[in-house]
Every structure is written in C-alpha cells, then in structure tokens.
Amino acid sequence: MTAATNGSNLVEVSKLKVYFPIRAGIFKTVQGTVKAVDDITFEVRRGETLGLVGESGCGKSTTGRAMIRLREPTEGSVKFDGVELTSLKSGPLRRLRRRMQIIFQDPYGSLDPRMTVGSIISEPLETHRLAKGEEKRARVADLLKMVGLDPSYVNRYPHEFSGGQRQRIGVARALAVEPEFIVCDEPISALDVSIQAQVLNLLTDLRDRLGLTYLFIAHDLSVVKHISDRVAVMYLGKIVEIGPPDVIYAAPGHPYTRALLSAVPVPDPVMERKRRRVILTGDVPSPANPPSGCRFHTRCWLYERLGKPENCRTIDPPLREVGGTDQKAACHYAEDSLKSDVGVAHIDETLIRHGTPEAALRVAHKSTAEIIGEIPEGDIDQALIPSIEEVPPPADSEASDEGTKPN
Amino acid sequence: MEEAVSLELTPDEAARITREQRENKAARSKNLLEVKNLSTHFFTPDGVVRAVDDVSFELGYGETLGLVGESGCGKSVTALSLTRLVPNPPGKIVAGSVVFDGVDLLKLSDDGMRKLRGKEIGFIFQDPLTSLNPTLTIGFQIAEAIRQHMGLSKKASYDRVVELLGKVGIPRARDRLGDYPHQFSGGMRQRVMIAIALSCDPKLILADEPTTALDVTIQAQILELISVLSDEFGTAVLLITHDLGIAAGMCDRVNVMYAGRIVETGSVDVIFEKPRMPYAWGLLDSLPRLDDVRGERLRTIEGLPPLLINVPDACRFNPRCNFARDACRDHEPELTQRDEPGHLARCWATDKGGWIA
Numbered sequence: 180m181t182a183a184t185n186g187s188n189l190v191e192v193s194k195l196k197v198y199f200p201i202r203a204g205i206f207k208t209v210q211g212t213v214k215a216v217d218d219i220t221f222e223v224r225r226g227e228t229l230g231l232v233g234e235s236g237c238g239k240s241t242t243g244r245a246m247i248r249l250r251e252p253t254e255g256s257v258k259f260d261g262v263e264l265t266s267l268k269s270g271p272l273r274r275l276r277r278r279m280q281i282i283f284q285d286p287y288g289s290l291d292p293r294m295t296v297g298s299i300i301s302e303p304l305e306t307h308r309l310a311k312g313e314e315k316r317a318r319v320a321d322l323l324k325m326v327g328l329d330p331s332y333v334n335r336y337p338h339e340f341s342g343g344q345r346q347r348i349g350v351a352r353a354l355a356v357e358p359e360f361i362v363c364d365e366p367i368s369a370l371d372v373s374i375q376a377q378v379l380n381l382l383t384d385l386r387d388r389l390g391l392t393y394l395f396i397a398h399d400l401s402v403v404k405h406i407s408d409r410v411a412v413m414y415l416g417k418i419v420e421i422g423p424p425d426v427i428y429a430a431p432g433h434p435y436t437r438a439l440l441s442a443v444p445v446p447d448p449v450m451e452r453k454r455r456r457v458i459l460t461g462d463v464p465s466p467a468n469p470p471s472g473c474r475f476h477t478r479c480w481l482y483e484r485l486g487k488p489e490n491c492r493t494i495d496p497p498l499r500e501v502g503g504t505d506q507k508a509a510c511h512y513a514e515d516s517l518k519s520d521v522g523v524a525h526i527d528e529t530l531i532r533h534g535t536p537e538a539a540l541r542v543a544h545k546s547t548a549e550i551i552g553e554i555p556e557g558d559i560d561q562a563l564i565p566s567i568e569e570v571p572p573p574a575d576s577e578a579s580d581e582g583t584k585p586n
Numbered sequence: 587m588e589e590a591v592s593l594e595l596t597p598d599e600a601a602r603i604t605r606e607q608r609e610n611k612a613a614r615s616k617n618l619l620e621v622k623n624l625s626t627h628f629f630t631p632d633g634v635v636r637a638v639d640d641v642s643f644e645l646g647y648g649e650t651l652g653l654v655g656e657s658g659c660g661k662s663v664t665a666l667s668l669t670r671l672v673p674n675p676p677g678k679i680v681a682g683s684v685v686f687d688g689v690d691l692l693k694l695s696d697d698g699m700r701k702l703r704g705k706e707i708g709f710i711f712q713d714p715l716t717s718l719n720p721t722l723t724i725g726f727q728i729a730e731a732i733r734q735h736m737g738l739s740k741k742a743s744y745d746r747v748v749e750l751l752g753k754v755g756i757p758r759a760r761d762r763l764g765d766y767p768h769q770f771s772g773g774m775r776q777r778v779m780i781a782i783a784l785s786c787d788p789k790l791i792l793a794d795e796p797t798t799a800l801d802v803t804i805q806a807q808i809l810e811l812i813s814v815l816s817d818e819f820g821t822a823v824l825l826i827t828h829d830l831g832i833a834a835g836m837c838d839r840v841n842v843m844y845a846g847r848i849v850e851t852g853s854v855d856v857i858f859e860k861p862r863m864p865y866a867w868g869l870l871d872s873l874p875r876l877d878d879v880r881g882e883r884l885r886t887i888e889g890l891p892p893l894l895i896n897v898p899d900a901c902r903f904n905p906r907c908n909f910a911r912d913a914c915r916d917h918e919p920e921l922t923q924r925d926e927p928g929h930l931a932r933c934w935a936t937d938k939g940g941w942i943a
Contacts, residue, residue: 234801341890371656372828373887376872380884398801405874405884428876442806444831446873448854451835458810459803462771526876534871535885539864539909539935539942
C-alpha cells in the first residue's frame, strides 16, 4: 500500500470535456457530437493510485488519454504538477511527457512486432536523450530485471512472449524514462486469471518501490478495489462517485455504483446465493444523445423507488460530499441510497478465502514467504513455453529457434 | 413499464429456493450426457497436441455444469468435441464416447448429427457479432432453425420467433424481426443468440463464455436470463467460463480443467470451500475479490501452462506447483475421490497417504 498522500495533487483535472464529432454524408458534415467525457473535475494526489471504473463506452479511457494529452481535450484544463497541459507547445510537452507514461490494454497491439524487446524498451531513452551505448544497454537490462524478465531476452521479438510477459515489456517501456505518473489503461484485462495476479502484483511492487502515482483504468471492480487508494466511478462521460474503496464498496452513495457492485460475480457460492442483483434494464444510452437531467435516471432503480422525482429528469446533479469520509457522489438522493443495503447486502465483510489451506502452506517446498511474496523470476525454460492459444505462427527470426509452436 | 428492480426475495428465501431446485434436479438421476475417456488431439507439424486428454464427466437432466479453466486448457475443445465441430484437420477425436440421451454421438451419421445440433443441443458462443450472420435479418436467423428442425410453416415459425424474442427480453419483438445484427447492441445480440439456442426446446445448451464480451451489468442480465430460462424449460447447461465468480453463481457442479485434463470435479460448494487440488487453490488465491482486505498481496501461480506436445507421465501442474514432490514428477495421478462423494481430484499430495492432510 502507498503511504498516506501528503495532500498535494500531482494531476488536477477541471471541467474537462472531450467531444468527438460525428460526420456523415458525402461532404462529411458534422451531424452531432459524442460527448465521451463531459465536464469532469477531479484530482490525482501525489503517490496515490486512483482507480477509474465504468462500463465500456463510459469515457474512462478517453479521460486517461486526455490527462496525458494523447487526446486533445475539447474544453477544460489538465494541470500536471501545476503546469497547464492543454495549452503547452510541443517542445515543453515532450519534455513533460518524460514524467508521465501509459501502459496499454492490448499486449499484442501495443508492441511493434518488428522491434526487438531491447529496442522497444530503449526507444523512450533515445527519444528523451537519457542514455546511450553501454549505459543504455545496462539500463534496459535493469528494466527487464525489474519487471521480472530475464535480461538475456533483449534480442527477442514480441511474438516470442506470452501475453503476461508482453505486458511486462509494456511496463518496462513505461518505466524506462523514470516517470512519476503512469496511466494504466486496463493493463490486465486481456490476460488469464493466474497471469493477471502476477502483473497486478508487479504493478503494486513497482509503485511501492518507486513511489509512482497511477491512474488505474479497469472495468473490473474487484481489481480496482484491490489496487486503488481512491476509486472514481464513471457513467456516460461523467464521474458519478469518487472516494476511498472501503467506503465506496461498503456504502455506495450513487445508485449506479450499487447496481455495478450487485452485478459483480463473487467466487463464493454461498455469497452468490445471498446476492440480490439490481438488474439494470436496457443498455447504456448513447453518449451522442444522453438523457436530460441525471444521465442515469433512465435505468435508475432509486428513481423508480422514489416515485420518479422531477429533478432527476431536469437537473444534472453535481458531484457533492456525502457521508463525510472523502466520498463524493453525483445524485440528488445520495442520502436515500446510503440508507439502503441494495447491491452490497451479499458482500460479507468477514473474509473467508478458500484458496490454499493452512495445512498445505506448512508443507510447501518453497517457503511461505516466497509463495506470498516475490515477483516470479523469469526462467528461460518456463518463459519459452507459450500456452497454445496465445502463440502466433512462427516467424522467421533466428531468435525463435525454440519453444514457439503454431496453433 | 418493466420493473427496474427485482428485490422480492430475501436471502434466506433465495437460498432455500436454490437448495430445493438443486434437490429436485438431483432427484432426476439418469444422466443426459455421459462423456467417457474423450480425447481430442490436434495433429500439427510440430507434433500431436493433446488438447483434450481422457476427459470423462456426466451431466444430469436440467443440471448446470461448469467447465472452468484458463485459455488453452481444453474447455472449448471439449464442447466442440461433444458436437463434433472440431475442425478436421488438424483436430480429431481419437478416443472416447459421448452418450447424449442414450445415443453415442461419436458413432452417429453426419446427417443424424446435423438433425441433433440446434435441435437437441443449443449453442451460445462468446462473440455474438461473429456468430450471427450480418447479411440476414434476426427474424430469419431464428426462424431458420425452427423451420429446419420443427417443420413449422413460415408464418408459424415467425410467431414462435416473436414469442422467443419476448422471452429473452427484446421489446417490440414483432417490429424488430426485420432488423439486422448490427442494429442490435452487444447484450441484445447475445439475447438473440439465446433465443436461437432455445428455439427448438433443446435438452442441452452449450454456453461457451457467453458473457465474456459483455459489461458487468449486461453480463448480470444475460446470466439471469440463462438461469431463469434453463429452469423454466428444464434445459441442462454446460457453462464454459474462466470466471470463477460466474461458476460460483450459476453452476450446480464444477469441473476444473488444466492442460487438457479434468483436475478436480465436485459440487459447486465443495469446489469453492474445500478444493483439493493446488491448481484450484492457486486460481482462488490469485483472484482479487470484492470481499478482500485491500492492499494485501495476491498469491500467484508462477509460470505458464505447459505445452501439450510430448506430455510426460507426470502431473501436468507440477512445474508450477508449490507442493510438488518426486511422486508428482514420476507418475500422473488419477482422479480419485476425496471426502465427499462426487468430489474427485487429481493430486498425489491430497490423495490418501498424501503429504497434505
């Protein structure tokens, strides 16, 4: 866990809007706008991990990208360590980018298949003129070790690695320039369960060791709860709730957060039987034409329950303090939501994890500390055994002399 | 207006009802599906990939059985093998029998098999966009199966389509018969898939990662729909998923697969409360959970699943196992019974006389 934040903000986002024009017809005239991110204000505190959750299309990735100006914001301001990003010229922006990096979701599409691992990781070092020659090579080897890969892999190509290993390469590339802030855009969504845990542990270890600040974007609420110091929930381009995970997951102020929580499957049959799902009817409305007033009112269970109050339809509720524990929610009736146990009734606070039993831990041939801790060391034999579904057809590169097999 | 919330059941009631349903299902004892020693191999230039290797299980009438495992463990190939849809070449079912409602599917003629698929066995695949034909209307695609298998007239089949679409929760169904798949959202397309799967009152539905491509709230809708409709129609479901949470909520029994083998099988409660196979422990350990203490480090399973070429006679999980000893490297363990009947695991360490009590 990160140390308590010292109060100062590393990134401040205020009134951020990112709109995309919809063009149609032969003349490609603008027919409307998709309001992907619509007037959001929040801050990322120095040294914290802010989790950003929501369903697909809610604008979470766009927010992450606009924060490091990979997307041009339509309106609003993003301040990184006090410097306004939105109006920065390309030179200073590039210098500032050294301090902020991104890890992408797709470990297949985000690595150039024609570049070796070494050149992928050293590219940012060259771009920012940070290291040359022997120093660069040493730095790449260090980075590989840091993310749990064997430094002898430098001359291999991305296709020779499994999804989890590729994601480690993506992490090493982001770390190369020693950034302070990393946007992790669904970094583990494309990975298998057991590999997800490995990468998640790696990210937490690196954060604690290097004092990094993360914006962690994910659609999986359990993952976000695990890694975040604060969580922001997005719906249709708006932040509807933000606060510490312990508070938000135990007593959500926004009805949407409750609906989301009630939908997350818990790997425990007893708890699953106790669950009362809030089934949200219908799909998320189109961000090109969001509902008036509160955007969630068309699917809101609380709105139905309170007898469809008018202000939900007419007034867009601002994000406001509720509960008094660093929690903010954008709902006119957050207090009513807090009074109910909808969505969280089945989540037992007493932790019963039926994984490895105690008796087994005592006879483990590796020490218990080792099972619980340690980034797995890259082991060459292991690393070159790809799982069947992940392996692309063999390429002609010399380095792929062993291990890779076609589907 | 549809009710936005369904909160009528208290947890106790819900638990009681689930229990009763479970007992009712158990009462109808004869099995709908019996898979024995099924092996499906892929013959590649690099060698024989033993994707499914000596897999046996059974599925009762109206039961929901989970097939859980990571990608490449053979769960999808198992489902494809049941309906003889494994691409050949390179794949081939090399051994075993699949007895479905008294008929051995592996001995059936191609024609007989075609009559069975879609009629007795329905499918729900992961990606509704690629499994629906983009050039045909929704109405036509659902009616096609009905006309083929039930011999209904065009009009009667479209009436049935409207009824089915209503059942799976598509509003204004009659108006949407002429719509094409791209006019539907992901969740709606999956509803259409479910309608097709149910169209001929099948006895079994094979659901291969039915919600993986969907958002959590839509996933909840679809899972609810599958479980309500399978109860209503008394359909058995073989649910393939990598998500242990979904398995915990949906299944009566669970098979855990690893590297082409079933490594543990049992009732959903026993699998999640008292698993007896280190791979199952590892899977449960490595999941971040809503009910977790935040910030605790996750225990992980190190390494990667093995390549299924030239598999040695050894426990397939042993290179990644924290509890492996020489015995695990010398011989592969059989699936043997643990404390409760029906709970079997493939592990030397937790077997009788093993080193983990």
